[in-house]
Amino acid sequence: MTQLEEARKGVVTEEMKFIAEREGIDAEKLRRNVAKGYTVIFRNVRHDWVKPVAVGAGVRVKVNANIGTSRDIVDVKAEIEKAKVAVKYGADTIMDLSTGGDLDEIRKTIMHAVDVPVGTVPIYQAAEEMLAKGKAIIEMSEEDMWRAVEKHFKDGVDYTTIHVGVTKEVVEKMKRTKRAVGMVSRGGTFLAAWILHWGEENPFYKDYDYLLELAREYDVVLSLGDGLRPGGLPDAGDELQIAELYTLGRLVRRAREAGVQTMVEGPGHVPIDQIAAQVKLAKVATDNAPFYVLGPIVTDIFPGYDHITAAIGGAIAALNGADFLCYVTPAEHLGLPDVEHVRQGVIAAKIAAHAVNLTRFEADFKKDYLMALARGKLNWARQFELSMDKERFVEIRKERPTKTEACSMCGDLCAIKLINDMLAGERK
Amino acid sequence: MTQLEEARKGVVTEEMKFIAEREGIDAEKLRRNVAKGYTVIFRNVRHDWVKPVAVGAGVRVKVNANIGTSRDIVDVKAEIEKAKVAVKYGADTIMDLSTGGDLDEIRKTIMHAVDVPVGTVPIYQAAEEMLAKGKAIIEMSEEDMWRAVEKHFKDGVDYTTIHVGVTKEVVEKMKRTKRAVGMVSRGGTFLAAWILHWGEENPFYKDYDYLLELAREYDVVLSLGDGLRPGGLPDAGDELQIAELYTLGRLVRRAREAGVQTMVEGPGHVPIDQIAAQVKLAKVATDNAPFYVLGPIVTDIFPGYDHITAAIGGAIAALNGADFLCYVTPAEHLGLPDVEHVRQGVIAAKIAAHAVNLTRFEADFKKDYLMALARGKLNWARQFELSMDKERFVEIRKERPTKTEACSMCGDLCAIKLINDMLAGERK
Structure with missing residues (x-):
């Protein structure tokens, strides 16, 4: 049974007790928020050694640090160090976004290097394996995609980004919509390209029930990815972004019915005077699902300093209800971060989260x-x-x-x- | 005549034309805001070589960088470099807060090294000269204080911080008020200590009319200092801070009557959920005088990163109506910044200002x-x-x-x- 199902039955799980103790909150209140889907708990049933973490209503705003190899830079030792440095400076979770080297091995190594929850984007692996075979990304089969997802779930990953809102409909709409930057979500783009090429529906959307079945089995939190998030301030809040958001809102409700924990991912690049409205809208559209924002960064013209542009946006988002801040490093928009960039990114995001948490927790x-x-x-x-x-x-x-x-x-x-x-x- | 007096008479000055051109705004609208005191123009009548800058309603949010020697570190070449680096990365103004070395010489050198407006805190010089003579700061006479002010005005300084709100009354109140951090404003403290020692009223408050006379003569913008600003989050918005704010509000009105341009300084250290309220209150209390904030920083536990804690607070303050952001460097609370700290501080503050300006200026x-x-x-x-x-x-x-x-x-x-x-x- 998932934490959500347990909570609905009135059971305060060991994980809830652990989290309540650590956060200094009432376990029963936490249970009620989990039961409603307003709070999620990261704890894959197979990830025995993890210290579970909660994200959402009534708990502290959390910080996630993305690490992982790229096809240009594969240095597993550096990635382990990044994971450890991130946790040392206050990251509550790690996402392994590796796309270079032996992905299975790297994922397992990172998961054993730290005791915080770990998230992934399984479709990266499916795409990388295509390139490794000398094929094009769009040549991946539906089976390839599902295999990657199932592998990550079985390996004990606690939350995974699935770009289930990149539907055939929204991709068609995209072809008719003018944007400054088309798409910047990697996973979202793989799926959009696949949809455009084959004329088929997004497999994760088409067979969402199967995804829910798998997620329920391992109690993986589905992080519904915002494949159509703005890639620059001019695109913030446009029709594509909001259309996808409402699709995600529908899918949150279906997941809850199936007993599966979900959160929703948000932007990205947002003008500072639009952040409060965007967060509010996301909460309305998704019935208060935990909201996981990437930044948002508040200006595009300071590459090298996007840990700061994101700290500003993240703090304002958190103040207005965002629950989970994905850090941004100084290397964003320029290259793969090194260890020092990770440290800078985590600290900046932690400042944003703490600035809000201190107004809520004595x-x-x-x-x-x-x-x-x-x-x-x-x-x-x-x-x-x-x-x-x-x-x-x-x-x-x-x-x-x-x-x-x-x-x-x-x-x-x-x-x-x-x-x-x-x-x-x-x-x- | 001051810019304020000219504006009231309906005259669009050369300075207004220059600023309107640079900001891409209507000169007549600028004139009206200057006439009301909602916008100030930095341009000491003696500072011929300065490019005037406006701060307040209808113009861009500006960034100030504090530089200057200290009693521990006197390196005039480094200070010149700081001034140039600050301007290079986008500082709109510089404050020379030197307290070590030949202050007159340093001030003149800095003023000739850049073409942006320069501000100072004259009482620093009065205090430093006491120590240089082997005396205690409180031994300074009223004449010493006035001499410093007049010297700076005559040297062409465009705006000066005067802690005119540190009155005998509020200092008495301070003795009965519990604070986590007593006072952190240097100039404010010199005056508070002086008041406590001699039992006399703050000379700048007592003889405010004389201050106005001097300021009017050189068209120096009086930056009414917040000597009682909070020095830590727990003190934000306390009775002392707000009592002083309302005193400053009264003094703004008297200055306007006398044809003198004024702005008001603000905190400091403020919890993130209190910033919007503080800015609004300041605007109400001071009849929309331009509001010049130092940060505010939104948490106290990240020394080494206060350029980021201040960028968050500054962006939120600006979004809610603050007009002028004083940068904070990574060295804040630890030591005198070096050139690289200045660069980091300016960029962080510039990000905050630009994030808001881009929502207002095409x-x-x-x-x-x-x-x-x-x-x-x-x-x-x-x-x-x-x-x-x-x-x-x-x-x-x-x-x-x-x-x-x-x-x-x-x-x-x-x-x-x-x-x-x-x-x-x-x-x-």
Whole structure:
């Protein structure tokens, strides 16, 4: 039985207890949100060693880090390090998006390198295997696609992106629709190209019931991919994006009926004044399914800094109801990230998530409160302890040293020192 | 006559024409906003070589970069480089906050190194001169304070922070108010300490009319400092902060009556769900004076990354009406920034400002539109041209190379390439 089915029956599972304890929330409340499908729990029945994580209503906003090889750069050791660095700096989950090297082996290695839930996009593997055989991606058969999905489910992957909303209908609509950037979702594009070539319906849409059957068996959370998400600000909120969103909303409801956990993926590239509306619309269209956003980035002209453009968009999305932030690294739109890019990406996304979580969870706010107290006392050792990136803290303090008990910005003109001394004098 | 007085008389000044041209707006509309005090123009009558900049209603959100020596680190060459780097990456103005070395000389050198408006905090100089004489800061006389102000005005500084809201009354209130971090405004603290020590009123508040007289003479924009701004999230929106804000609101009105341009400074450290309310309140309290925020940063536990915590807060503040973003660098709370920190800080603040400006100005949105088009065509040369940091663009492309016409993230699995090829095939 899936977590959703258990929850509906009134059962508080071990996973719910574990998560409730970790989040400091009531397990029964968590159960009710899982039962309604407002919250999902990542825990493939075969992924024994994972620490389950919940995403959705009533729990903290979470951060996902995408890692994985590409066809240009295959360095499995670096990918393991990326996974570990991501978790160290606060990623709640990892997606292995590898498309180069021995994909089965890499996936298993990554899943054993960390204890956080792991997600994948199975169709990447189906596509990569075509190229490896010297074939075109569109030559993949329906069986190839299903085989990849089933393999990932059996390997214990906790959530998978399936671009089930890229239907024949929306692909036809796309041919008539002007966009600045056509499609930027890899998996979505494989399916769109396949549909265009064969004139057939998306197999995952056509045989959605079979997908649900498989997902139910392993309790994999289906992450309904937004294949038509905007690839640039000008395309945000266009007819294609929203048509797909409503398809996903229908499919969320069917999944829930089948006892399968689902979440919905969102953009992407969105102007800052449109983010709140987009999140609200997604919640309405999908009956409050957990909403998993990629960024969104709020401008396109700062390549090299998309961890920041995404942190802005992600924070605003989370403030308005998004539940799960996929990080974006400084390498986005330029190349495959390296380990340092992963660190930067995770920290930026974590800042966005924490900024919202601290307004909802006392324990999170307390971290900031303690830091404020430490600053008010110029207690540098304590500030170090409370810092989310201690290496960086030490690095800057060392590079820019002071001769005083303050810092090299103000030195003995430090406001805090001056006012503390003065008020202490007053109290004598 | 000041720009405000000219505007009231119905005169569209040369400065207004210059700004209207540069912003692509109507000069008469700009004049009306200046006349109401909703928009200020930085242009000290003595600063002949400056390119004037407007901040406030109807113009773009602007970015300020603070530079300057400290008592620990005096490297004038580095400060000149910081000023140039800041302007290169998009700072609209510079504040010289030097507190180490020959302050008069440094200020003049910086003002001649760039053609953007320059702001200062004159009381820093008064305080530094006390320490240089081996005296305590509180020993400064009222004459010392006024001398610093007048010197900066005469030197052509375009806007100066004056902590005129740090009154005897609010300092008394502070003694009875519990805060996580007492005071973090340097200038504000000098005055608070001075008030506490001597039991006298803040000279700038007491003799505000004299300050207005001086400001009017040189057409310096008074930036009414928020000496009581929160120094940590727990203090945001407390009684001290808001009491001072309303004092500043009163002083804005008096300045306008005297024909003096003013803006109001804001926080600081603010929880993300409080930013919109704070900006709105500031606009109400100050009758829509241009609002100049320092960040705000949205969490305290990420030292080393406060350019990002501030970019999030700054973007939300700007979206809700803040007009002017003071950058925060990665070195904030740790030490005096170096040149690279300045670059990072400016870019992060520029992202925040641009994200909002593109929703208001077609010319700004067009930059993102063109980038989206270039991406949709995998035109890398054009993407490079349109990038706000070209060095960074090249750096990452080189470090993470691809053998394909796409990038090393997807290589020949590139969604854009695939869908373009497919749609091109369809059209044949």
